[in-house]
Amino acid sequence: MDVEWAVSGAIAGLPAGAVARGVVHRLAVPAGEPDRGCPVCGGRVGWTGRCCGRALGPRLEWFTAAVVALLAARFAGRPELAAFAFLGVLGVVLALVDVAVERLPDRLTLPAYPVVVALLGMTGDWAALGRAVLGGVALGGVYLVLAVLRPGGVGMGDVKLAGVLGLALGWLGWPELVLGGALAFVLLAGVGVVLLAARRITTRDALAFGPFMLVGALVAVTV
């Protein structure tokens, strides 16, 4: 654990978290509906998430700061930190939106592909970048098969997120890719059993899969 990098990451994560909560406020709406506006004036909310003198959306600043601090400590000073910090902030937004409305908007997942490839490419490590692309194709492919086999379980939003996470996990290596991919299912099963036992859900409910994919990837990246 690199304390200085963790502190720097936390400091950078606070303003990133302020933007993240604004994005969650805007995009946590059912598919096809316009972005959520300001509850006071009804106007359009900018990406800073502020309108009518207050910050909108869930309080994500400290949570985002903790995620970025963890990643900054893990990649202390290494050139791929930018890509992983970006994915950490994006992951916070995606997890919150998925929990709220059970979808992972294309507007968040699709632009992540060129951003992550560009940030990883800036490191100049072409062997790792090639493995990252293969990892994205592999994990995205597995989820695509699952989405075709069980349309009600895994959705196309999950497939697009899997491709992005596959890039990051593949960059680190094949063991990380397998671990991160498998952890999502282990976590889903574990949480599902607990919620079933507590009668919070029934066997007919489908849990949003995105948060489990994201937490699984974060654990595989940092452990």
Ligand SMILES: [Zn+2]
């Ligand atoms: Zn307003």
